[in-house]
Amino acid sequence: MSILFTIGDDSVSRPPVASPVILTQQGQGTFGLQGRPNQTISFASVTVQPDDSAELTICLADGNNIAFAGQQTRKTAEDIVLNLTSSGNADAQGPANIRYGPNNSIISISSNGTLDGQPFFIQFSGQPATTTPAAKTVTCTGRMQNSWQYRAEARNRRFTQIN
Structure with missing residues (x-):
């Protein structure tokens, strides 16, 4: 007599797949670049891939944003x-210190570089999102x-649409 057991789903034997860390937060801040007026930051996001490559994006109050890799x-x-290395086609250098909290929220970001x-x-500085309908x-x-263009919308610290 012999018994043979099979598993219909072989995912049991596969190692878990690492997923990116995605942090987002509405808040208030300042972006300054020598020779230009300071600009107000209204939203920030950080994405760290499993290979430790990262992107820091700050959204300015005027609707534009600046992405650092x-x-x-x-x-x-x-x-x-993060050790920043570029912003679009521009070279960037310097550390970015990101403090984060519950629900993948950003508490603060501090960075100085070139x-x-x-x-x-x-x-x-991130602020708790309001849950009122007027948010x-x-x-x-x-x-x-990778040169892909994106448009992201967030409400109450959560992405609602990414194109």
């Missing part, structure tokens, strides 16, 4: 440190590292 160099239960050789800074929808557009 880089590498995650440290992660704890409360913060992530963008094509010019000093820049980012200071951002503002934030829209950001940009270009990812």
